[in-house]
Amino acid sequence: MGQQVMxxxxxxxxxxxxxVLEIIEQHQSKLAHQIGAEVRVKKVLVSNLDKERGDLVNxxxxxxxxxxxxxxxEIDVVVEVMGGIEQARDYMKQALLNGKHVVTANxxxxxxxxSELLQTANDKHCDLFYEAxxxxxxxxxxxxxxxxxxxxxxxxxxxxxxxxxxxxxxMSKEGRLYDEVLQEAQALGYAEADPTADVEGLDAARKIAIxxxxxxxxxxxxxxxxxxxxxxxxxxxxxxxxxxxxxMKLVGIANRIDxxxxxxxxxxxxxxxxxxxxxxxxxxxxxxYGEAVxxxxxxxxxxxxxxxxxxxxxxxxxVLKNKRLGVNGNSAIIPQHDKKLKTPDEIRxxxxxxxxxxxxxxxxxxxxxxxxxxxxxxxxxxxVPLNEGKLAEIILVTHEVxxxxxxxxxxxxxxxDVVVEVxxxxRAEGEMN
Amino acid sequence: MGQQVMxxxxxxxxxxxxxVLEIIEQHQSKLAHQIGAEVRVKKVLVSNLDKERGDLVNxxxxxxxxxxxxxxxEIDVVVEVMGGIEQARDYMKQALLNGKHVVTANxxxxxxxxSELLQTANDKHCDLFYEAxxxxxxxxxxxxxxxxxxxxxxxxxxxxxxxxxxxxxxMSKEGRLYDEVLQEAQALGYAEADPTADVEGLDAARKIAIxxxxxxxxxxxxxxxxxxxxxxxxxxxxxxxxxxxxxMKLVGIANRIDxxxxxxxxxxxxxxxxxxxxxxxxxxxxxxYGEAVxxxxxxxxxxxxxxxxxxxxxxxxxVLKNKRLGVNGNSAIIPQHDKKLKTPDEIRxxxxxxxxxxxxxxxxxxxxxxxxxxxxxxxxxxxVPLNEGKLAEIILVTHEVxxxxxxxxxxxxxxxDVVVEVxxxxRAEGEMN
Numbered sequence: 001m002g003q004q005v006m007x008x009x010x011x012x013x014x015x016x017x018x019x020v021l022e023i024i025e026q027h028q029s030k031l032a033h034q035i036g037a038e039v040r041v042k043k044v045l046v047s048n049l050d051k052e053r054g055d056l057v058n059x060x061x062x063x064x065x066x067x068x069x070x071x072x073x074e075i076d077v078v079v080e081v082m083g084g085i086e087q088a089r090d091y092m093k094q095a096l097l098n099g100k101h102v103v104t105a106n107x108x109x110x111x112x113x114x115s116e117l118l119q120t121a122n123d124k125h126c127d128l129f130y131e132a133x134x135x136x137x138x139x140x141x142x143x144x145x146x147x148x149x150x151x152x153x154x155x156x157x158x159x160x161x162x163x164x165x166x167x168x169x170x171m172s173k174e175g176r177l178y179d180e181v182l183q184e185a186q187a188l189g190y191a192e193a194d195p196t197a198d199v200e201g202l203d204a205a206r207k208i209a210i211x212x213x214x215x216x217x218x219x220x221x222x223x224x225x226x227x228x229x230x231x232x233x234x235x236x237x238x239x240x241x242x243x244x245x246x247x248m249k250l251v252g253i254a255n256r257i258d259x260x261x262x263x264x265x266x267x268x269x270x271x272x273x274x275x276x277x278x279x280x281x282x283x284x285x286x287x288x289y290g291e292a293v294x295x296x297x298x299x300x301x302x303x304x305x306x307x308x309x310x311x312x313x314x315x316x317x318x319v320l321k322n323k324r325l326g327v328n329g330n331s332a333i334i335p336q337h338d339k340k341l342k343t344p345d346e347i348r349x350x351x352x353x354x355x356x357x358x359x360x361x362x363x364x365x366x367x368x369x370x371x372x373x374x375x376x377x378x379x380x381x382x383x384v385p386l387n388e389g390k391l392a393e394i395i396l397v398t399h400e401v402x403x404x405x406x407x408x409x410x411x412x413x414x415x416x417d418v419v420v421e422v423x424x425x426x427r428a429e430g431e432m433n
Numbered sequence: 434m435g436q437q438v439m440x441x442x443x444x445x446x447x448x449x450x451x452x453v454l455e456i457i458e459q460h461q462s463k464l465a466h467q468i469g470a471e472v473r474v475k476k477v478l479v480s481n482l483d484k485e486r487g488d489l490v491n492x493x494x495x496x497x498x499x500x501x502x503x504x505x506x507e508i509d510v511v512v513e514v515m516g517g518i519e520q521a522r523d524y525m526k527q528a529l530l531n532g533k534h535v536v537t538a539n540x541x542x543x544x545x546x547x548s549e550l551l552q553t554a555n556d557k558h559c560d561l562f563y564e565a566x567x568x569x570x571x572x573x574x575x576x577x578x579x580x581x582x583x584x585x586x587x588x589x590x591x592x593x594x595x596x597x598x599x600x601x602x603x604m605s606k607e608g609r610l611y612d613e614v615l616q617e618a619q620a621l622g623y624a625e626a627d628p629t630a631d632v633e634g635l636d637a638a639r640k641i642a643i644x645x646x647x648x649x650x651x652x653x654x655x656x657x658x659x660x661x662x663x664x665x666x667x668x669x670x671x672x673x674x675x676x677x678x679x680x681m682k683l684v685g686i687a688n689r690i691d692x693x694x695x696x697x698x699x700x701x702x703x704x705x706x707x708x709x710x711x712x713x714x715x716x717x718x719x720x721x722y723g724e725a726v727x728x729x730x731x732x733x734x735x736x737x738x739x740x741x742x743x744x745x746x747x748x749x750x751x752v753l754k755n756k757r758l759g760v761n762g763n764s765a766i767i768p769q770h771d772k773k774l775k776t777p778d779e780i781r782x783x784x785x786x787x788x789x790x791x792x793x794x795x796x797x798x799x800x801x802x803x804x805x806x807x808x809x810x811x812x813x814x815x816x817v818p819l820n821e822g823k824l825a826e827i828i829l830v831t832h833e834v835x836x837x838x839x840x841x842x843x844x845x846x847x848x849x850d851v852v853v854e855v856x857x858x859x860r861a862e863g864e865m866n
Contacts, residue, residue, distance in 0.1 A: 023583045030582050036760040137726045139576060146572065149463050149750070150456045150743050275732055278711045283728070293570045293740045295716070296733035299708055306725040310583050317582070325757050327469040 004037040006320050009069035009100075010044045011091055012082030013053070013062070016105055016132075017044070019309025020079060020316075021056050031313075035320045043069050045082070070094050077319050079312060080104040089113050096120045096128065101328060103315040105132035105308055111206035115219045118334045125329035127322055129315035134207045135160055135284040137300035137307030139314065144215050144288065151290040153215040155255040157429070160207040162282035162302040163191045163198040164230050164250040168267075169280045172238045172248060178231070190282050200229035201250060201265040208252030211286065212263045216256050219335040225252075226264040233267055237424050240354060240395045241269050244380055246428065247277040262342040269352050269397070269428035275299075276429075344404040350379070350428040351398045351406050355413065356420040359385060359392040363418045367394070370416065374409040376401045391420060397428055437470040439753050442502035442533075443477045444524055445515030446486070446495070449538055449565075450477070452742025453512060453749075454489050464746075468753045476502050478515070503527050510752050512745060513537040522546045529553045529561065534761060536748040538565035538741055544639030548652045551767045558762035560755055562748035567640045568593055568717040570733035570740035572747065577648050577721065584723035586648040588688040590862070593640040595715035595735040596624045596631040597663050597683040601700075602713045605671045605681060611664070623715050633662035634683060634698040641685030644719065645696045649689050652768040658685075659697040666700055670857050673787065673828050674702050677813055679861065680710040686860075695775040702785050702830070702861035708732075709862075777837040783812070783861040784831045784839050788846065789853040792818060792825040796851045800827070803849065807842040809834045824853060830861055 008024075010017055024031065024039055032038050044062045046053075053062065069075055070091070078095040080088055080102060089109045092102050097120065104110065109117070110133045121128035131141045135158075147153065159165050163185055170181040182199070185191035197203045205225040212220045230250055241248050246269035254263045270277045275297045279285040284302030289295055301307045322328045357363050364383070371378060380397040398406065413419050441457075443450055457464065457472055465471050477495050479486075486495065502508055503524070511528040513521055513535060522542045525535050530553065537543065542550070543566045554561035564574045568591070580586065592598050596618055603614040615632070618624035630636045638658040645653045663683055674681050679702035687696045703710045708730045712718040717735030722728055734740045755761045790796050797816070804811060813830040831839065846852050 027583050034582065034760065036758045137729060139579065143572060146747055147743070149467065150460050150746055151739075273711060273713060275708070275711050278706060278708050280706060285730075293743055294734045294737070296570060296731070297718075298729070298731055300729035301727045304727070306584075307727065310580070310726055313583055314579055321754065321758060325469045325754060327467065 005040050006035070006037050006077070006323070007040055007042040007075045008316065009072070009075045009078045010041050011069070011078060011080045011088070013044050013046045013057075014081070014083070015305045016081040016308050016312065018056065019305045020081060020312050023309055023313045025056070031317060034317055036324055037320065039316070039320065042075055043072065045069060066091055070098055070100075075100060076323060077101045077103060077316060079316060080106060081312065085109055085112065089117070092117055093120060096124050096126050099124055099126060101127040101319045101323065103129045103312055103319060105130070105136075105312055107133040107203070107206045107210065111209045111222050114210065114213065115221070115335065122329060122334045127319045127328045129319060130210070131315045132308045132311035134210055135286060135300065135302045136304060136311050137302065138284060138286060138298045139311065140211070140286045140298050141214060142314070143298060144211070147288070147290055147293060148217070151292040153288060153290045154257070155289040156208070156211050156215050156253070156286065157276060158204070158208060158211060158252045158284070158286040159249050159276060159279050160252050160284050160286065160302065161198055161204040161250060162284060163195060164201075164204070165279065165284070166190050166282045167199070168230060168233070168248055168250065171233070171235065172242065173280075175235060177235065178233065199231050201227045204250055204252045204265045208254055208263055208265055211252070212254030212261065213335060215254060215288070216261055217336040218261060218339050220254070220261070220263050220339065224263055224339070224341060226266070228266045230267055232424070234424070237354065237426070240382065241352070244382065244395070244397060245272050246270060246352070247272060248426070249276060249279070251276065251429070257342075259337065260340045260342045260346060262347045267426050269426055271429065271431055273431060274429060344407065345402050347403040348400050349403065350400050350430055352426045352428045353396045353398070354423040354425070355394050356386065356423060357392050357394055358418045358420060359389055360418065363392065366416075366418055370412060371409060374405045374412070376405055376409050400430065438473050439468070439470050439510070439756070440473055440475040440508045441749065442505065442508040442511045443474050444502070444511060444513045444521070446477050446479045446490075447514070447516070448738045449514040449741050449745065451489065452738045453514060453745050456742055456746045458489070464750060467750055469757055470753065472749070472753065475508055476505065478502060499524055503531055503533075508533060509756060510534045510536060510749060512749060513539060514745065518542055518545065522550070525550055526553060529557050529559050532557055532559060534560040534752045534756065536562045536745055536752060538563070538569075538745055540566040540636070540639045540643065544642045544655050547643060547646065548654070548768065555762060555767045560752045560761045562752060563643070564748045565741045565744035567643055568719060568733065568735045569737060569744050570735065571717060571719060571731045572744065573644070573719045573731050574647060575747070576731060577644070580721070580723055580726060581648075581650070584725040586721055586723045587690070588722040589641070589644050589648050589686070589719065590709060591637075591641060591644060591685045591717070591719040592682050592709060592712050593685055593717050593719065593735065594631055594637040594683060595717060596628065597637070598712065598717070599623050599715045600632070601663060601666070601681055601683065604666070604668065605675065606713075608668060610668065611666065632664050634660040637683055637685045637698045641687055641696055641698055644685070645687030645694065646768060648687060648721070649694055650769040651694060651772050653687070653694070653696055653772065657696055657772070657774060659699070661699045663700055665857070667857065670787065670859070673815065674785070677815065677828070677830060678705050679703060679785070680705060681859070682709060682712070684709065684862070690775075692770065693773045693775045693779060695780045700859050702859055704862065704864055706864060707862060777840065778835050780836040781833050782836060783833050783863060785859045785861045786829045786831070787856040787858070788827050789819065789856060790825050790827055791851045791853060792822055793851065796825065797827075799849070799851055803845060804842060807838045807845070809838055809842050833863065
């Protein structure tokens with residue numbers, strides 16, 4: 001084994017950056033054994049040179065000038081853990097153009113500019129790895145890439161946002177109200193002061209776009225993801241879910257039939273027996289269906305200093321091994337297929353629907369004939385009298401139907417005389433494939 | 434990228450061997466991209482040269498003479514998928530002694546002779562990989578090894594036998610009897626004609642020994658595993674489990690506190706909220722707790738041609754990459770720590786106990802004072818009158834206690850006058866860590 005040294009430039013020295021440096025320092029010899037070369041963090045980009053940094057770095061290692069990293073020919077790999085979007089993207093792009101490999105934990109940049117950066121990486125025969133951008137504690141991107149070597153993935157479902165999963169778990173299991181649980185999550189550090197990106201489903205949308213792009217080798221943008229969040233979910237909805245054998249989760253779904261795909265994030269009823277149903281609190285999980293291997297699921301923490309830093313270091317080891325093998329910039333990771341999105345008449349799903357109707361003779365018959373007209377057949381029906389028998393609360397779960405038929409029937413229902421109000425409507429998953 | 438060719442010798446050409454060859458043939462260019470060299474199966478060892486083999490191999494490729502593989506200096510890696518124990522071990526050992534790397538799917542050999550073979554591999558600077566020996570569809574050994582580079586694993590729990598999980602699922606969910614479900618499993622090919630190794634827990638014991646050895650870097654033999662199977666589980670036990678919020682699973686457990694470990698396989702009550710509880714039918718799952726990353730779980734098929742062959746090919750790719758890197762025989766995979774097993778007074782667990790007692794005034798008080806005497810405190814108690822009030826069926830779940838105290842109290846209970854019979858006793862897991 002040679003005593004070659006491989007140099008790394010680290011962009012950002014916050015929580016994750018510190019974790020990365022700690023792991024590299026503490027596991028020097030193990031890493032050298034895996035790679036066949038020594039790993040050294042040559043430079044760390046920081047915004048404030050004067051800040052006290054402890055023993056982990058010395059004065060010569062830190063810089064506030066990005067060119068000290070981008071222009072240093074000895075630096076093989078740039079690790080981006082600074083966060084933000086435009087500047088991070090700019091640095092990563094320049095690094096790739098200068099022939100440096102890049103490891104990043106930045107889901108925002110990868111969801112928005114991933115295809116552009118992967119193309120640049122490919123043009124320059126460089127690696128661009130981003131395991132930590134999806135679910136820090138779960139080696140899911142690596143598993144997908146390895147699986148792809150001998151399989152065809154047809155479905156990915158992920159609980160990929162810890163904040164919303166925490167909120168839904170507490171609402172479901174403890175019967176608590178959305179606002180109250182959100183405040184608690186903020187106090188515990190599971191939710192940001194401005195929780196919009198989480199609770200509206202945008203964070204999950206970025207991650208499912210990344211997963212779908214990789215899994216289907218097709219360039220899926222954030223704009224291709226149909227998104228709805230958890231802010232309108234009520235405790236009544238959750239109670240009925242439970243009663244019908246489902247757990248409500250915010251699920252990112254990417255599925256492919258023939259060569260057309262659908263990518264979405266929405267509150268989804270998952271049967272109690274499905275492995276995703278028991279993913280609780282702030283945990284993440286990604287379920288993958290491949291034609292050869294069948295169903296697999298990977299469960300773990302979605303974020304946190306050490307899980308995220310561990311994922312970054314795993315990517316770094318991979319890049320350095322590839323460099324020594326001379327196989328960087330493997331084209332398998334850039335999208336190979338043209339994007340073909342399913343139209344609403346091609347998307348098939350089950351739906352949960354809760355409506356208030358007038359409790360008159362013939363109400364139910366007129367509703368069912370309406371569903372029938374749109375080819376929407378029903379799997380489960382629950383009817384509860386409300387308001388001293390003047391109203392009926394009707395809860396339905398459909399069989400699998402096209403999104404178009406379902407949307408059409410929803411519109412008709414809203415105009416129907418016997419229907420007082422459509423209270424809520426969610427997607428539902430069936431039993432496992 | 435060079436046009437180097439790397440030669441493989443395949444031992445065995447049954448279901449898995451065919452799958453391995455198919456994957457290598459169908460994914461030639463993808464594999465070459467990953468490794469930076471071409472992979473060729475130079476020789477296949479079969480027992481009958483005259484058998485019709487289809488188009489997958491030509492006449493020159495097959496042999497019934499092991500020396501055509503072991504003595505061929507061009508063959509870098511031997512892939513053992515022939516099954517059996519002594520001969521497979523012998524061939525693997527000779528291959529390693531001749532400086533060839535080995536990939537195997539053989540859990541029996543690895544559980545019985547793993548430490549010896551790993552030592553030989555280490556002495557000869559060879560790789561010995563065995564991902565497919567534990568749960569074919571789950572890349573669990575790789576995940577443990579990668580995790581170990583920057584984490585310390587303290588607990589592994591696995592549902593690692595598909596047959597018993599299928600039987601327990603059907604018994605629990607459909608209220609069916611053991612014998613009937615076993616016959617069905619045999620008809621479906623999930624259970625062997627002689628199911629002993631599965632239902633007595635031996636197959637799971639082999640796998641948890643392998644997982645524990647790797648996870649704790651400590652040489653755990655099959656003899657170190659305390660084993661009990663599922664043959665005595667009754668439908669009453671399962672009904673009470675359900676009622677108390679648990680699901681019964683055959684769980685392999687390896688845990689470590691300080692530097693001492695416990696390894697066991699037994700029917701175990703898992704709380705409904707634990708991710709292992711919803712692993713149903715013939716599926717496998719392995720739950721790992723690491724100090725840095727926290728809780729992770731990996732779920733997927735435990736066996737099957739393509740899942741197993743996929744795992745074998747992943748290992749093969751890793752070996753070939755390592756060879757090109759010059760980092761084969763990485764010492765991190767042979768056990769680094771001395772074996773230290775926990776004694777019964779150091780093993781801590783919860784237990785479920787079902788007893789029949791005389792329904793007399795003072796019975797319960799005398800039982801609780803007995804538990805008290807042995808420091809066994811109770812978390813859940815359920816009492817049901819039986820036999821027109823003459824008997825009481827008492828179901829208890831303890832808090833965490835030492836195995837020694839629990840075994841002692843069990844012995845005392847059996848001798849106690851008010852106790853008619855100890856009907857059943859199982860280990861129970863708490864909520865997640």
